[in-house]
Amino acid sequence: xxxxxxxxxxxxxxxxxxxxxxxxxxxxxxxxxxxxxxxxxxxxxxxxxxxxxxxxxxxxxxxxxxxxxxxxxxxxxxxxxxxxxxxxxxxxxxxxxxxxxxxxxxxxxxxxxxxxxxxxxxxxxxxxxxxxxxxxxxxxxxxxxxxxxxxxxxxxxxxxxxxxxxxxxxxxxxxxxxxxxxxxxxxxxxxxxxxxxxxxxxxxxxxxxxxxxxxxxxxxxxxxxxxxxxxxx
Numbered sequence: 001x002x003x004x005x006x007x008x009x010x011x012x013x014x015x016x017x018x019x020x021x022x023x024x025x026x027x028x029x030x031x032x033x034x035x036x037x038x039x040x041x042x043x044x045x046x047x048x049x050x051x052x053x054x055x056x057x058x059x060x061x062x063x064x065x066x067x068x069x070x071x072x073x074x075x076x077x078x079x080x081x082x083x084x085x086x087x088x089x090x091x092x093x094x095x096x097x098x099x100x101x102x103x104x105x106x107x108x109x110x111x112x113x114x115x116x117x118x119x120x121x122x123x124x125x126x127x128x129x130x131x132x133x134x135x136x137x138x139x140x141x142x143x144x145x146x147x148x149x150x151x152x153x154x155x156x157x158x159x160x161x162x163x164x165x166x167x168x169x170x171x172x173x174x175x176x177x178x179x180x181x182x183x184x185x186x187x188x189x190x191x192x193x194x195x196x197x198x199x200x201x202x203x204x205x206x207x208x209x210x211x212x213x214x215x216x217x218x219x220x221x222x223x224x225x226x227x228x229x230x231x232x233x
Contacts, residue, residue: 001041002026015063016041016080019073021048025087029054038064043084050082053143055098062105065135067144079135080106082096088115089153090122091141095100097125097156103163104134111141115168117149128156132185134192136163144182148192160185160202170194171212177201186219219230 005015006027007198010011023045031053043049052058062080069076074152076083083225085091093113095101101121108120120140123130130152136152147153150168157174162183169191177200179186186203193199197212204219211226 005032008032009166010062019069026050026057028056030054030056033059036060036062038067038080039063039080040069040076040081040083040209042073042081043086045112046086046151047120048087048090048092049085050093051090051096052093052101053096053101053165057100057101057102059104060106060136062135065105070072072148077107077109077137077139082108082233083110084105085111087113089124090118092138093119094118094122094124095128095130095156100129100131102133103136104131104132104135106141107137109138110139113141113143113147113149113153115144115147116153117143117147118151119143119149120151120165120167122149122153123156123158123173125154129159130154130156131159131161131178132165133159133181133183134160137166138168139164141167148190151189155196160187171197171199174198175200175202175217177216204212 010030013036016039021038021042021044025047065079091109091113097103113119120138149170152169155172161181172194193212195208199214200216208223
């Protein structure tokens with residue numbers, strides 16, 4: 001798969017045609033679309049699954065979201081899946097500053113960040129951008145407990161345009177919404193909005209701990225506000 005990525009022209013679409021196990025992190029340095037096509041992309045070695053660099057704009061979609069898995073992958077959710085990654089940060093996908101990821105389909109699951117967070121996706125740097133929309137899902141990922149970022153660590157900009165995030169989020173950037181888009185991302189677990197964080201949009205089904213700024217969004221459970229350095233009220 002890395003060879004196909006290296007040989008592809010900028011702007012090309014790479015479509016999986018079978019379940020694919022990799023032994024080294026996929027490095028994406030150019031504008032590409034990756035269609036999971038209902039198959040599994042699994043890290044079988046050590047490291048994160050995907051690392052996006054060099055100001056690349058990448059779309060990950062799923063052309064066969066109802067495809068059921070069998071054999072060793074039978075327990076995974078139907079459709080395209082990214083799984084098995086393990087790294088200090090961004091166990092599923094690490095997105096460097098200056099890069100853009102449009103996550104429009106597929107499921108990132110069972111990935112782990114061992115240290116600074118982002119078991120599913122890590123937006124590293126203020127100029128990293130993530131659009132999550134459509135049928136995209138992040139679930140059952142883990143990270144170091146102190147960071148509260150099992151699903152996403154965000155220090156850039158996340159456009160909450162649909163899909164679901166079923167895991168904790170550490171927000172040190174901005175969570176907002178694209179103009180003209182009606183769907184919103186559903187956050188099913190706690191969100192930790194840090195001092196540098198701003199929430200402008202999203203649907204929150206669990207507690208939000210806010211030490212930053214909230215100017216929009218829909219909240220179905222308590223929002224707790226930090227009072228002083230130690231306490232919450």
